[in-house]
Amino acid sequence: MHKKNNISDGTLVTQYKAGDKKAIALLVQRFHKTFCNHAYWIVKDADIAKDIAQDSWKLIIDKVHTLQNPEYFKSWALRIVHRKSIDWTRSVSKQLQQKSEYKITKSIQDIPSEDLSPLKQKLLKAINELSIHQQQVIRLFYVHEYSLKEVAKIIQISEGTAKSRLYHAREKLKTIIKI
Missing domain, CATH: 1.10.1740.10 (RNA polymerase sigma factor, region 2, helix turn helix motif)
Structure with a gap:
């Protein structure tokens, strides 16, 4: 009262x-x-x-x-x-996610493959083989250079989940590219 x-x-x-x-x-x-x-x-x-x-x-x-x-x-x-x-x-947060999803698609998939080196073409192809969730984390972290904390906030997941997705995406990319 x-x-x-x-x-x-x-x-x-x-x-x-x-x-x-x-x-x-x-x-x-x-x-x-x-x-x-x-x-x-x-x-x-x-x-x-x-x-x-x-x-x-x-x-x-x-x-x-x-x-x-x-x-x-x-x-x-x-x-x-x-x-x-x-x-x-x-x-x-939803608006940020929608904007960054738009930027993600525009940033990598719209690059003409002839403008990329053979290694980058192979990497792009490998990224496209990842799950959507892994692609989001990889692109936000490496292409847009967001921190893991920012990635987690944008995608609305925990920071631990973002870290895990990034780790598993890297491991899968290693096996696809065979580095």
Whole structure:
């Protein structure tokens, strides 16, 4: 329970449900900075955090009537902010992945083979024999020079999985090329 001006969150929620528009203004005044800070903690961008908090308020105001126990307003509302922040990071990650998949295809497969040395042609052919997952890791790591941590984030896998895929891809390339 959060009390400011001796009015609990639950009381303000109940008053808002009863039609008192000033009650929601007090809740916004009380929690907006907290919501912005929580969103910032996840997205690491102040402007985006403010946008997420604003979008969250729209949803909170629309759905506050579904809140069964008004005393849990703060935790309920913070979950909404948290989910919206996570959704934003997933969206950005997905966009990065789509962009890098586009770059991956453009970077290697669109190079005319006559522009490559025989060894590079053999390597390109060997890379194309790898699984899609291994190709992604190889291309992101070697062609685009992302760190393993960045590769993991782009593909949305753990860093250990990225490391494992890279290792197995290298081993398979060794057997294909027979170095």
